[in-house]
Amino acid sequence: MIIDKALYRSGRRDACGDLSDELEAIRQTGSETDFIWIGLKDPTMDELEEVNEELGLGLHPLAIEDAVKGRQRAKIESYGRAVFVVLKTLSYIEATSDVETGELMVHVGEHFVLTIRRGELSPLAGVRRELEADREKLALGPMSALHAIMDRVVDQYREIDVELARDIDEIEEAVFSEGLVSSDAIYRLKREVLEFRRAITPLIAPLRMLHTSPRTALPHDELRLLFRDVDDHLHFVADRVESYDRLLSDVLSANLAKISVQQNADMRRISAWVAIAAVPTMIAGIYGMNFDNMPELHWHYGYFLVLGLMATVCVGLYATFKKVSWL
Amino acid sequence: MIIDKALYRSGRRDACGDLSDELEAIRQTGSETDFIWIGLKDPTMDELEEVNEELGLGLHPLAIEDAVKGRQRAKIESYGRAVFVVLKTLSYIEATSDVETGELMVHVGEHFVLTIRRGELSPLAGVRRELEADREKLALGPMSALHAIMDRVVDQYREIDVELARDIDEIEEAVFSEGLVSSDAIYRLKREVLEFRRAITPLIAPLRMLHTSPRTALPHDELRLLFRDVDDHLHFVADRVESYDRLLSDVLSANLAKISVQQNADMRRISAWVAIAAVPTMIAGIYGMNFDNMPELHWHYGYFLVLGLMATVCVGLYATFKKVSWL
Amino acid sequence: MIIDKALYRSGRRDACGDLSDELEAIRQTGSETDFIWIGLKDPTMDELEEVNEELGLGLHPLAIEDAVKGRQRAKIESYGRAVFVVLKTLSYIEATSDVETGELMVHVGEHFVLTIRRGELSPLAGVRRELEADREKLALGPMSALHAIMDRVVDQYREIDVELARDIDEIEEAVFSEGLVSSDAIYRLKREVLEFRRAITPLIAPLRMLHTSPRTALPHDELRLLFRDVDDHLHFVADRVESYDRLLSDVLSANLAKISVQQNADMRRISAWVAIAAVPTMIAGIYGMNFDNMPELHWHYGYFLVLGLMATVCVGLYATFKKVSWL
Amino acid sequence: MIIDKALYRSGRRDACGDLSDELEAIRQTGSETDFIWIGLKDPTMDELEEVNEELGLGLHPLAIEDAVKGRQRAKIESYGRAVFVVLKTLSYIEATSDVETGELMVHVGEHFVLTIRRGELSPLAGVRRELEADREKLALGPMSALHAIMDRVVDQYREIDVELARDIDEIEEAVFSEGLVSSDAIYRLKREVLEFRRAITPLIAPLRMLHTSPRTALPHDELRLLFRDVDDHLHFVADRVESYDRLLSDVLSANLAKISVQQNADMRRISAWVAIAAVPTMIAGIYGMNFDNMPELHWHYGYFLVLGLMATVCVGLYATFKKVSWL
Amino acid sequence: MIIDKALYRSGRRDACGDLSDELEAIRQTGSETDFIWIGLKDPTMDELEEVNEELGLGLHPLAIEDAVKGRQRAKIESYGRAVFVVLKTLSYIEATSDVETGELMVHVGEHFVLTIRRGELSPLAGVRRELEADREKLALGPMSALHAIMDRVVDQYREIDVELARDIDEIEEAVFSEGLVSSDAIYRLKREVLEFRRAITPLIAPLRMLHTSPRTALPHDELRLLFRDVDDHLHFVADRVESYDRLLSDVLSANLAKISVQQNADMRRISAWVAIAAVPTMIAGIYGMNFDNMPELHWHYGYFLVLGLMATVCVGLYATFKKVSWL
Ligand SMILES: [Mg+2]
Ligand SMILES: [Mg+2]
Ligand SMILES: [Mg+2]
Ligand SMILES: [Mg+2]
Ligand SMILES: [Mg+2]
């Protein structure tokens, strides 16, 4: 259930033996910025409580409950000097244009970072390596690990934003050129946008608080700048997502309008043809009457004259309707 | 009318004799966190005033008025060091997809918790047992009972959120696959969502205030964390409910659009059939004319040729209409 | 023009002689909470200025201007230690479902309460009697009279809320069961809701300020609790009214959609009948042709066979249309 | 280019000689509240800079730029102890229901008020006379002149509000009684409402700031009360304008719906007539067939019976359609 | 890659030699307001880091990352006493009514201004010359250069606002006079408005902060006034853009409604013609029946009477339809 562990001392990675021993050692002799990174995946309540007690992490029962139960809003909470963060990890499935949401909990305490992953998405791949490559940052202590994680998660938001923007462009293109888009597809995209937005929005206020409030446990001003950068990127995405829902509403109604206009034009065309056919029918009816005295009937070319009349009228109507674009 | 009573001393339940005597005893000798829990149901003004005087609870007349009259907004008010809370209890009736709202008032004063239930819903079943099982929390005094109650009420909100989300999914499914949903059903669901939202929204601000304001009567930081947890869960629900109304508006207009498109397609189909029938009618009319000189009439196979012509034209039109999906 | 006067000393009513003498006496010897209540109705500028000077009330010219001109927003303004309040009084006319708005100005100064009523609505009937019955409250001084008035006015808002909610329920019922509601009626109700909302909304912020701001002239904490109670009731109404406009918009578009769906269904039905009639017309046309060689014409039962064919086709079409609910 | 000048000493108007001399005199010997009022109209950059230098007004180049360029938002800016105000002056043209916007800049400095008018609207007519009549107010110094101007401008907003409200009422009346309103007219009114709103909204926040902020240069509390009164009137208008846009949106869609319902009803009526005519046509077709053996053809009253049948069916259909309101 | 450089001493331009030498000299001996202006275009990460190190500018890695990566929100960030600004530069392409967005980064540190341009748009042309012409402003130090740049950028926003307003007017004109506007064009304009808005909105809050917050590094009050002026102009544009989206939504639905009304009118017209033709068809059918006893058939002028009847009915119907505007 512990899927990962690492020990960082003075900005560089050290061999990591038994977790409780190493943690004890750091507490005794380490500098404030030395820390251990422990990675869990889908722990049960019992497992997490066991880790908590064995390593003496001092996790609050409420944070444990959140981490085990999942289905949380994104948030940043402080428990005394410790920080508990819930992040929504997003991924995009090209085949179905589907946004999928996972959860990642991070608990940053004295001398440790505990990450708990829920679901299959593993946004942490690579994060650790990058962080280890930047010793100055690593030397800022466990909060630098939190920054590295959040930076990655928010970078993924930017990537998904690009995908969704492309989906919206495609749908716009389709609606305005061919008019054969099902409202269903637009509505489905709206739902993905909503899912995206629900992942992002709750994080905005606490992230701002994290780097602006004087009460936050950020030992270095450099850390404030780092989190401000993440905040900025999050706002970039949030701004854009905000506009997608409105765009899609416009596209949706434009599409419906286009379908309706098309259907009405069809009806008009059919009716125009029926109207054209009604004229020869009427004329034929007249010369099908059985009056004794109907001179035209006895004209030698009467029939052909009437046929000609019918054709003339039909062609005339056809031309008229064509001119006003009814046909 | 007093439907429940219990005495808690140093985090555990004690036998509870006459209420005034016990309360008097606690006031004299008890620690600050000892308290009595009194449960009422639908008290009249007189009954509640009697309890208030006999036990010397010091309830404010305005709080009594609210508790008796009911039909209140959810709120958290302080009267000096006492706290008066109005909660909306919600339940979900599967058969009708109906959300039902009840009221629960809680008055937390020195050494006592007074709960007043209005309506049949009894959200307190089990709350007391759970609280008694957690002695540490119980030892935090009467506010821990308030937390236990609010935690339960908000957990019920989460359950109802799940039900409503399912109802919305079902309606979406129906709209986008079969198109036979009555707008009535969607509108009705919107009303339930509104009822849900009205129960939740007014609680947000005072609950936040309760655990963040330095002036609140929360003797332990642990209590602040507990109420912050409830706050977090309430926000989780509030976020989701916020989006339901918009979703349902979209579904509603998608449904109407679908019905309209369907009706227009029906009209187009009928008109197409009428147009097909108009052609043989016109031809027949022509050969029903009574001109003396109509050579075709005397051809031996004239009739059959014309029948063939009619059939050809009809089949041709049918094929054309089929191709452009009008039939 | 002075339609009412009363003198309150130490929480009970005393005989009230000449107003200037009594007021002078109170100023000399009375306790801080003794006061005179003066009631005016539709005073002119001159009348009000005369009262102001004669009694030495010290009303500010701007307050006088507002009181005389009327057509004000609801508001609570302080002029030094005095408070000037404009209230919108509402009433509901059952016959027309109409909300009507009146105005009530209250000026609370040292040792006096001046109420100025505009329009026929007299919300003060009974307020004085109730206040006189509650000596403790009366003993809190002139601000207790302001509370009594505002409490009454806001209670009337609650009553009107009930009426409007009922009107909305009726309209919903009508739209969703019979579909014969004119959009006009819904729109009219929206306007009444708007009128209601415009009366309520401006009062929210200053009323909150009144009982929370440390700078307000509220000599007793008890008065703060009393105004907080009015504030709470006002919020209750405001919350509900807020949702009415949205509900009515939904109802309005649901109604329009229902009408449109109905009209389209009518058209489909008529067209279906026309389509049914087109078939025998076409067949009859065929056998009305004058070809020499049409064998069926000479069959002994040809006519009856064709009649049978026509009937069969018509019945078949009828059954088909019935099955797809076009008829 | 200087179109007006006046000198006010101790609350009364004095003869005003050469502007620079008078201003110099006031600076030397005058009390703080003595001031000169200078009125300009459409000055060029050079003219305004010349006035500024000659009189030593100390206008900031940015304020000069705004005053000359025009096309500003309404605003209240302080430059040190001086105040620069941009007001949008509105007028209403009855013939076209058009709201027209002008600009008025006011610069209040030590011992002077400089008003710059752009466009033909002259809202200042009469303002000066009224102010001169109220010596107490005039004695409050140059800010009293600013108050007199703003009070007038906002009073004009109230007048325009009355006109627009009347226009909206007329359009509502028309839409709901006759249904012959062009959407164009409603849309045009929306634009005027928008123009109105854009003039008003930016002024709200700085005006509130002006009379509430302790940092504003308002030497007398009386001035704060005066500006609060203008603020109150501005809010009155702003509240109402806020609702107009929504009202007009509702009216717009109600109108479109009405037109659409009307058109559909027309179609239904035409189709019903066509359906009625289809029945005798069909019957006539049947008896126009040329079968040898059609017994009815030889009945003596066959023709009249069929005519009767046709009439009966048509009348029956007509009655039916009438009953369901299709005709 | 360095496309521009300049040295400003005591408010005037000096010859600028090697950048590092000059910068070193200023640091040693210059007054606080002397500075160098360096202009870059599309630098790579390596190039920018090299400049940073060589000149000892002390740019923060996060600012470098933003400047190189681009695709940022407009923002104003402080890094210690330095300020990093991202601006969106906009231009308008008349041919396509397209708004195009570029990026301009400005880094203001001690004794230097570094501008980094992304994309082809060069908003800085002329800015430098203007600034150099205003020595007083230039003498305020490097922040005066930032002001000159922002002033220019925001002035360009105003120009684009004028263009968009004209486009909107044209579209309104078209919709309300001819009704031949494609929804596509309106939607496309909405997107440009959105692009405009997204460039502007994020700048509003930090710009306000820049000139109001006491913590900002603005050495002169004069600079605060200058930035407040830019802020004011930005608000002017923001106010207007805010209303464009709503206007275009109204225009969009007005256009759709117009198209729909037009199509329905066409259908009504066609149907009316068909209805007119149905009457002679019906009459002709009647006199085409083959009854033995049809007296009219034998009248000498029967045929002509019937023709006259048909003509009369048709003309009557035509007149009726014309009167109710169906034709
Ligand atoms: Mg999807
Ligand atoms: Mg998804
Ligand atoms: Mg990043
Ligand atoms: Mg990064
Ligand atoms: Mg895709």
Ligand SMILES: [Mg+2]
């Ligand atoms: Mg109450």
Ligand SMILES: [Mg+2]
């Ligand atoms: Mg229900």
Ligand SMILES: [Mg+2]
């Ligand atoms: Mg319910």
Ligand SMILES: [Mg+2]
């Ligand atoms: Mg819970």
Ligand SMILES: [Mg+2]
């Ligand atoms: Mg819990």
Ligand SMILES: [Mg+2]
């Ligand atoms: Mg269900």
Ligand SMILES: [Mg+2]
């Ligand atoms: Mg939790």
Ligand SMILES: [Mg+2]
């Ligand atoms: Mg007033």
Ligand SMILES: [Mg+2]
């Ligand atoms: Mg009414």
Ligand SMILES: [Mg+2]
């Ligand atoms: Mg009314």
Ligand SMILES: [Mg+2]
């Ligand atoms: Mg009340």
Ligand SMILES: [Mg+2]
């Ligand atoms: Mg009451």
Ligand SMILES: [Mg+2]
């Ligand atoms: Mg009623």
Ligand SMILES: [Mg+2]
């Ligand atoms: Mg300016």
Ligand SMILES: [Mg+2]
């Ligand atoms: Mg106009």
Ligand SMILES: [Mg+2]
């Ligand atoms: Mg105008």
